[in-house]
Amino acid sequence: MTHFPEATVADIDQAMQLAAAAFASFRQSSPEERAVFLETIGQQIEALGDALIETAMAESNLPQARLLGERGRTVNQLRSFADMLREGSWVEATIDTALPERTPPRSDIRKMLIPLGPVVVFGAANFPLAFSTAGGDTASALAAGCPVVVKAHPGHPLTSGMVAGAIQKAIEICKLPAGTFQHVYGSGFDIGKALVQHPVTQAVGFTGSLIGGLAIRDYARLRPQPIPVFAEMSSINPVVLLTEKLSQDPQALAKTLAGSITLGAGQFCTNPGLLIVQEQPALPESLEALGQEIAASIPTPMLHAGILHHYQQKLEHTLAQKGVTVLRHAETAGGEKTGQPLVATVLAADFLANPQLKEEVFGPFSLVVRCADAATLAQVLAATGGQLTFTFMGTEADLQQNQTLVDTAQQLGGRIIFNGVPTGVEVCPSMVHGGPFPATSDSHFTSVGLGAAKRWVRPVSFQDSPQFLLPEALQNTNKLKIWRLVNTQWSQADIN
Amino acid sequence: MTHFPEATVADIDQAMQLAAAAFASFRQSSPEERAVFLETIGQQIEALGDALIETAMAESNLPQARLLGERGRTVNQLRSFADMLREGSWVEATIDTALPERTPPRSDIRKMLIPLGPVVVFGAANFPLAFSTAGGDTASALAAGCPVVVKAHPGHPLTSGMVAGAIQKAIEICKLPAGTFQHVYGSGFDIGKALVQHPVTQAVGFTGSLIGGLAIRDYARLRPQPIPVFAEMSSINPVVLLTEKLSQDPQALAKTLAGSITLGAGQFCTNPGLLIVQEQPALPESLEALGQEIAASIPTPMLHAGILHHYQQKLEHTLAQKGVTVLRHAETAGGEKTGQPLVATVLAADFLANPQLKEEVFGPFSLVVRCADAATLAQVLAATGGQLTFTFMGTEADLQQNQTLVDTAQQLGGRIIFNGVPTGVEVCPSMVHGGPFPATSDSHFTSVGLGAAKRWVRPVSFQDSPQFLLPEALQNTNKLKIWRLVNTQWSQADIN
Numbered sequence: 001m002t003h004f005p006e007a008t009v010a011d012i013d014q015a016m017q018l019a020a021a022a023f024a025s026f027r028q029s030s031p032e033e034r035a036v037f038l039e040t041i042g043q044q045i046e047a048l049g050d051a052l053i054e055t056a057m058a059e060s061n062l063p064q065a066r067l068l069g070e071r072g073r074t075v076n077q078l079r080s081f082a083d084m085l086r087e088g089s090w091v092e093a094t095i096d097t098a099l100p101e102r103t104p105p106r107s108d109i110r111k112m113l114i115p116l117g118p119v120v121v122f123g124a125a126n127f128p129l130a131f132s133t134a135g136g137d138t139a140s141a142l143a144a145g146c147p148v149v150v151k152a153h154p155g156h157p158l159t160s161g162m163v164a165g166a167i168q169k170a171i172e173i174c175k176l177p178a179g180t181f182q183h184v185y186g187s188g189f190d191i192g193k194a195l196v197q198h199p200v201t202q203a204v205g206f207t208g209s210l211i212g213g214l215a216i217r218d219y220a221r222l223r224p225q226p227i228p229v230f231a232e233m234s235s236i237n238p239v240v241l242l243t244e245k246l247s248q249d250p251q252a253l254a255k256t257l258a259g260s261i262t263l264g265a266g267q268f269c270t271n272p273g274l275l276i277v278q279e280q281p282a283l284p285e286s287l288e289a290l291g292q293e294i295a296a297s298i299p300t301p302m303l304h305a306g307i308l309h310h311y312q313q314k315l316e317h318t319l320a321q322k323g324v325t326v327l328r329h330a331e332t333a334g335g336e337k338t339g340q341p342l343v344a345t346v347l348a349a350d351f352l353a354n355p356q357l358k359e360e361v362f363g364p365f366s367l368v369v370r371c372a373d374a375a376t377l378a379q380v381l382a383a384t385g386g387q388l389t390f391t392f393m394g395t396e397a398d399l400q401q402n403q404t405l406v407d408t409a410q411q412l413g414g415r416i417i418f419n420g421v422p423t424g425v426e427v428c429p430s431m432v433h434g435g436p437f438p439a440t441s442d443s444h445f446t447s448v449g450l451g452a453a454k455r456w457v458r459p460v461s462f463q464d465s466p467q468f469l470l471p472e473a474l475q476n477t478n479k480l481k482i483w484r485l486v487n488t489q490w491s492q493a494d495i496n
Numbered sequence: 497m498t499h500f501p502e503a504t505v506a507d508i509d510q511a512m513q514l515a516a517a518a519f520a521s522f523r524q525s526s527p528e529e530r531a532v533f534l535e536t537i538g539q540q541i542e543a544l545g546d547a548l549i550e551t552a553m554a555e556s557n558l559p560q561a562r563l564l565g566e567r568g569r570t571v572n573q574l575r576s577f578a579d580m581l582r583e584g585s586w587v588e589a590t591i592d593t594a595l596p597e598r599t600p601p602r603s604d605i606r607k608m609l610i611p612l613g614p615v616v617v618f619g620a621a622n623f624p625l626a627f628s629t630a631g632g633d634t635a636s637a638l639a640a641g642c643p644v645v646v647k648a649h650p651g652h653p654l655t656s657g658m659v660a661g662a663i664q665k666a667i668e669i670c671k672l673p674a675g676t677f678q679h680v681y682g683s684g685f686d687i688g689k690a691l692v693q694h695p696v697t698q699a700v701g702f703t704g705s706l707i708g709g710l711a712i713r714d715y716a717r718l719r720p721q722p723i724p725v726f727a728e729m730s731s732i733n734p735v736v737l738l739t740e741k742l743s744q745d746p747q748a749l750a751k752t753l754a755g756s757i758t759l760g761a762g763q764f765c766t767n768p769g770l771l772i773v774q775e776q777p778a779l780p781e782s783l784e785a786l787g788q789e790i791a792a793s794i795p796t797p798m799l800h801a802g803i804l805h806h807y808q809q810k811l812e813h814t815l816a817q818k819g820v821t822v823l824r825h826a827e828t829a830g831g832e833k834t835g836q837p838l839v840a841t842v843l844a845a846d847f848l849a850n851p852q853l854k855e856e857v858f859g860p861f862s863l864v865v866r867c868a869d870a871a872t873l874a875q876v877l878a879a880t881g882g883q884l885t886f887t888f889m890g891t892e893a894d895l896q897q898n899q900t901l902v903d904t905a906q907q908l909g910g911r912i913i914f915n916g917v918p919t920g921v922e923v924c925p926s927m928v929h930g931g932p933f934p935a936t937s938d939s940h941f942t943s944v945g946l947g948a949a950k951r952w953v954r955p956v957s958f959q960d961s962p963q964f965l966l967p968e969a970l971q972n973t974n975k976l977k978i979w980r981l982v983n984t985q986w987s988q989a990d991i992n
Contacts, residue, residue, distance in 0.1 A: 087984060094926040107916060111926040111947075114906060116939070221717070225882065225933050228940070386721065399962060406965050410610060415957040418965075420603060429981055430590040430607040432957040437721050443612070443954040444724070444940070451607075451955060458939040459947060461911040461928040466895060469902055469914070483986050485925055488583060490979050490986065 004157050004185040009194045015182045016200035019118035019147040022179030027115050027145045029176075030472070031480065034143060035082035037174045041134055041142075042075040044166035044173075052129075052162050059156040060128045061301035061337060066264060067129065074129045077136060077427045081143035084429075084450045088482030092459065093473045095486045097495065107464045110474040113457035115145035116228075117202030120195045122216070124207035125303050126267040128156040133163040133183065136427070136448050137205030137230075142181070144456035146203070149182045151195060155304045157185060193219050196229075203228050203456055207269070207447065210234040210360070210438050217441055230455045231441040232433065234360045235388035236273035237422045238409075240381060242394035242402060245419075247282035250289045253393060257366075258293030260421035262341045265300045266364030267307070269433070270389050270422040273361060275343075275368045278377050287368065290343060291328035297341045299334030302363065311339045311363035318361055323350030327368065339363045348376045352383055374402075381405055386436030386443070387413045389422040412436060414446065425449075500653050500681040505690045511678045512696035515614035515643040518675030523611050523641045525672075526968070527976065530639060531578035533670045537630055537638075538571040540662035540669075548625075548658050555652040556624045557797035557833060562760065563625065570625045573632060573923045577639035580925075580946045584978030588955070589969045591982045593991065603960045606970040609953035611641035612724075613698030616691045618712070620703035621799050622763040624652040629659040629679065632923070632944050633701030633726075638677070640952035642699070645678045647691060651800045653681060689715050692725075699724050699952055703765070703943065706730040706856070706934050713937055726951045727937040728929065730856045731884035732769035733918045734905075736877060738890035738898060741915075743778035746785045749889060753862075754789030756917035758837045761796045762860030763803070765929075766885050766918040769857060771839075771864045774873050783864065786839060787824035793837045795830030798859065807835045807859035814857055819846030823864065835859040844872045848879055870898075877901055882932030882939070883909045885918040908932060910942065 007015075029037075045052070056067045084090050091112045099106035119141040123132030130136065133150050141148045152160035164183035171180050186192065196204055196219040206216050206229065213231030220229045239257070246253065260272050275290075277283060302308040318324060329342040341364035348371040351357050357367065371377040381390075390409035392399065399406070399418070409416050414435030425433050431449025434440045440447070445455045467475050473482060476495040483492055503511075525533075541548070552563045580586055587608045595602035615637040619628030626632065629646050637644045648656035660679035667676050682688065692700055692715040702712050702725065709727030716725045735753070742749065756768050771786075773779060798804040814820060825838040837860035844867040847853050853863065867873040877886075886905035888895065895902070895914070905912050910931030921929050927945025930936045936943070941951045963971055969978060972991040979988055 083984065089981075089986065096922070096924045096926045104920075106922055106924075107913075109922060109924060109926040111928055117907070226937075227933075228938070396962060399965060403965065410956055411613070413956070414954075415959060416961065417603075417959040418961050420960055424600075426592070426602055426605060428592045428602070428605060429984060430592045430605040430957055432607055432955045434955070436954075437723075441722075442724070444950075446955060454940075458910075458932075459928045459930070459942060460906055460909070461926055463911060463913040464916055465912065465914050466892060469895060469899065485585075488579065488925060490585065 007184040007186045007191050009190065011184065012191065012194040012198060015149050015184060016118060016198040018179030019149055019182060020200045022147045022177035023117055025177055026147055026180050029145065031085040031088055033174070034145065035085040037170060037176060038078040038082045038139060038143060040170040040173050041167050042078040044169045045071065045075055045134060045163060048162055048166055052159065055162060056128045056156060056159040059159050060303050062264065070127060070129045073427065074134060077130065078134070078139050080427055080450060081139050081453065084453065085143055088473070088480050090450065090453060091473050093482060093484040095474065095484055095495065097487060109461055109463050110465065110470065111459050111461045112471060112473050114460050116456050116458055117146060118200050119146045119148050119456055120201050120204045121148055121150045122192065122206040122208065123150060123153045123160070125153055125155040125307060126264070128159045129163065131207050132156065133160045134167055136452055137207070140452035141205065141456045144453045146456045147180050149184065149195060151192060152183060152185050154187050192216065196220050197223050199225070201227060204230065205447070205455070206231040208233065213441060229441055230445055230447060232269060232447045233440060234438045235269060235435070236358065236360050236384065237270050237387055237389045237391065238274040238276055238381065238384045239272045239391040239393065239422070240405060241275060241277045242392065242398035243278060243280050244395045244398045245393045246277065246280065246286050248395065250282060250286040254286065254289035254293045256421060257290060258297060260423045261294070261343070261366045262297045262364045263423050265302050265339050266341070267303060267362065268423045270425060272391065272422055273366055274384065275366055276371065276377060276380050277368060278371045278374060287327060287345070294341050294343045295328040295331045297330045298332050299330050299338035299340050301335065301337035302339045307362065308337060308339055311361065314361045315342065315363065315365055318357065318367070319344060321354055321357060323347055324367070343368060345370060348372065348380050351380060358384060378405060378408065382408050385412060386439045388433060388435050388439045389413055389415045389417055391417040391420065391422050393419055414439060414443070503680040503682045503687050505686065507680065508687065508690040508694060511645050511680060512614060512694040514675030515645055515678060516696045518643040518673035519613055521673055522643055522676050525641060527581040527584055529670070530641065531581040533666060533672060534574040534578045534635060534639060536666040536669050537663050538574040540665045541567065541571055541630060541659060544658055544662055548655065551658060552624045552652060552655040555655050556799050558760065566623060566625045569923065570630060573626065574630070574635050576923055576946060577635050577949065580949065581639055584969070584976050586946065586949060587969050589978060589980040591970065591980055591991065593983060605957055605959050606961065606966065607955050607957045608967060608969050610956050612952050612954055613642060614696050615642045615644050615952055616697050616700045617644055617646045618688065618702040618704065619646060619649045619656070621649055621651040621803065622760070622765070624655045625659065627703050628652065629656045630663055632948055633703070636948035637701065637952045640949045642952045643676050645680065645691060647688060648679060648681050650683050688712065692716050693719050695721070697723060700726065701943070701951070702727040704729065709937060725937055726941055726943060728765060728943045729936060730934045731765060731931070732854065732856050732880065733766050733883055733885045733887065734770040734772055734877065734880045735768045735887040735889065735918070736901060737771060737773045738888065738894035739774060739776050740891045740894045741889045742773065742776065742782050744891065746778060746782040750782065750785035750789045752917060753786060754793060756919045757790070757839070757862045758793045758860045759919050761798050761835050762837070763799060763858065764919045766921060768887065768918055769862055770880065771862055772867065772873060772876055773864060774867045774870060783823060783841070790837050790839045791824040791827045793826045794828050795826050795834035795836050797831065797833035798835045803858065804833060804835055807857065810857045811838065811859065811861055814853065814863070815840060817850055817853060819843055820863070839864060841866060844868065844876050847876060854879070854881060874901060874904065878904050881908060882935045884929060884931050884935045885909055885911045885913055887913040887916065887918050889915055910935060910939070
């Protein structure tokens with residue numbers, strides 16, 4: 001077994017001081033410099049070649065094809081942030097020029113988003129590349145101009161170390177300060193706490209469990225200067241199967257759902273953990289079709305022993321709840337590392353009476369809630385609480401008849417999907433991977449997509465500033481050619 | 497004395513249920529409907545005429561001219577949000593159309609900001625109109641599509657009631673649900689707590705003390721579903737007086753500073769409570785000039801007995817700290833309601849050694865920190881912590897030589913002012929009235945200016961949604977003619 005040098009609290013202090021020193025210059029870097037840096041990180045990750053994929057496979061039990069796809073996603077994510085920096089409007093440059101003749105006279109006021117400072121990132125276990133060391137949190141924070149300190153996820157320390165090495169190479173190539181990105185190992189709570197509570201740290205990104213996210217939020221709150229924590233924590237991603245759709249092609253629907261439930265051994269934040277259906281003639285056939293798909297599914301290894309153990313425990317606990325009945329489970333015996341795909345059913349009354357059935361079961365599991373009528377279905381939907389996603393499977397007629405359900409979902413979720421599956425999160429400007437508590441700790445933001453960079457910045461105004469003290473984005477001459485809101489009009493023009 | 501019906505916890509429940517019912521339709525209202533509503537509120541406030549000004553004068557001790565100005569600001573603020581709604585780009589409509597030929601295919605994804613839900617507002621004592629019942633928090637929340645429940649500030653209950661009446665008339669005129677705006681009285685902590693902890697409440701706006709803001713933040717955190725609290729709390733608004741500027745016209749500078757320190761009896765969130773200077777030949781003359789202005793200032797009544805008492809206590813405490821010396825105080829004897837303008841000095845070493853000197857003294861007080869050299873001045877500036885504003889008084893040469901000070905200020909403050917005073921906050925798109933803790937509880941947002949509406953909304957994505965289920969701002973036909981980010985390009989065009 002490889003030995004990883006565990007950080008001490010003194011190491012954390014040194015790392016954060018280095019991050020503070022790096023921030024002094026990195027925050028002044030131009031959008032183009034940061035874009036090139038992000039692209040260089042992508043190139044260096046690609047340059048790690050097969051060794052990275054093989055290491056990640058060994059540490060995460062994920063298959064090669066999945067990790068190749070995830071590496072592509074990670075690199076594209078870095079490139080997308082580079083494109084965003086070059087387009088430039090994301091800084092929300094807003095200019096109101098002076099009105100000296102008004103009573104009272106108005107000053108010249110100009111606003112833009114500036115970086116918060118050093119960011120601590122706790123990567124996710126389930127995406128060792130795309131949501132980890134050089135994942136969305138790191139990419140968006142570096143794009144924003146914030147140095148990053150990543151605590152390596154203990155589930156894939158070697159993978160994390162290799163990716164960290166690639167980022168450090170990019171730092172050298174781009175001649176950035178060493179403290180722009182740092183990587184520390186630490187398995188105990190004390191290292192995470194020291195990172196969150198260090199006075200230099202200005203924000204935290206976290207992807208993981210509800211318990212972990214809340215612990216980090218509380219560490220941050222107890223600082224003399226509380227800081228924001230962006231934690232993506234817990235979601236059961238309800239899928240509503242509407243009546244006409246359900247009766248049209250139960251086999252195809254079952255295949256789609258089972259594929260999403262078992263994808264990556266169910267280890268997606270957006271795994272469809274709850275299926276909501278109304279009693280109708282086609283339901284028994286549909287459930288049977290779903291059961292058959294689950295029964296025929298092949299158990300695959302989970303990320304690591306801890307996650308498997310947690311899945312088994314949580315599954316057992318859920319199946320022991322009043323009214324919960326196993327529909328089917330995978331019939332192939334898995335190996336000792338595999339989590340067994342399983343779908344259970346419960347009546348709406350039992351679901352509504354038991355808040356524990358709303359808790360995430362992280363793994364290849366889904367619970368079907370059977371509702372006697374449309375009113376009960378609406379009630380079940382409303383009771384699910386804050387979610388990353390809601391999905392509606394429905395024909396046009398179904399959706400026409402159920403607009404209030406979509407409205408309810410909009411009030412509870414970050415993303416509403418129609419006739420697709422929630423697994424699979426696109427990195428693009430319009431993506432929201434967020435939502436009300438407990439899905440995240442702050443529903444104003446997303447942790448995937450280009451909006452993720454907004455977490456690491458805040459607005460600052462300059463009143464009657466000389467031109468030479470203004471950031472380039474706010475100067476009269478619009479050298480960056482970015483879109484700006486000038487006297488309430490959008491413009492790319494210079495100011496006279 | 498007028499009797500105000502104190503709300504009970506049962507009343508709060510009823511009010512919040514009414515707010516929830518109103519939200520169901522108010523959130524669906526068009527931008528134009530909300531714009532007309534805000535304008536109608538402005539008209540109804542104006543229609544209250546002199547009676548409103550007289551009532552506010554009696555309750556707040558503020559002079560007529562100030563309250564006339566404040567009423568104008570309140571009405572203009574409502575109109576500015578109406579303009580923002582009509583311009584429409586503030587919802588951040590972002591569209592990425594489907595790429596069916598890509599591997600893997602990309603779905604059609606569309607994002608915009610949607611309202612959070614019913615908002616509870618605790619208005620400020622110091623602006624009975626502009627930061628209270630129909631002030632910035634209420635105007636921005638209504639603009640965002642969120643029903644509002646205001647707890648009347650106990651310092652001006654009659655004024656608050658009259659303004660609430662104007663809003664309720666506007667609700668009738670615009671045929672909106674009664675729960676769109678509600679007004680409750682309650683002097684005990686239990687009513688505030690019940691409002692913040694009611695399950696219907698989705699966000700809280702607060703302007704007031706650090707202790708009050710933190711208490712509300714903790715009430716919100718202890719809910720089963722924690723909600724965001726936007727508290728504007730505490731700032732001493734450092735003013736750096738640079739060397740050349742100080743020597744040029746000490747009399748004029750002293751007049752400007754004393755005017756800002758004593759404006760409105762010092763009861764501004766942006767009152768300049770800290771002046772930072774470097775020892776130099778012109779300093780004694782400058783301090784004498786400032787002292788003379790303060791000595792000649794006329795004490796004016798403070799808002800109410802509680803605030804006066806608190807000012808006196810806090811002032812006494814500050815003057816008792818090691819090294820703090822009174823420079824001058826107002827020589828005219830005030831009445832029993834007035835707070836005495838006073839400026840004191842302290843050496844940098846004593847300031848740096850005593851965190852209590854960084855605490856806000858709410859009233860007509862400022863502390864001059866004398867620094868032996870430039871390095872000490874930089875240290876004092878960095879030690880001031882999170883602030884609403886920083887101000888630099890400097891010639892072009894001063895500012896050229898002190899760019900690193902401006903840089904430090906940018907990292908700690910929400911607004912950087914050059915050769916002006918921090919009092920006076922413009923309501924415009926580029927304003928930031930915010931900043932790192934303890935200035936506010938969330939530096940990502942502003943409580944003044946059009947950005948204030950962003951506090952009450954969150955992003956939601958729609959994936960492969962039929963057109964009829966999309967909000968108007970995201971439909972192919974851009975009926976609202978708003979600027980949207982379509983496939984990473986800004987556009988007002990329809991989508992084919």
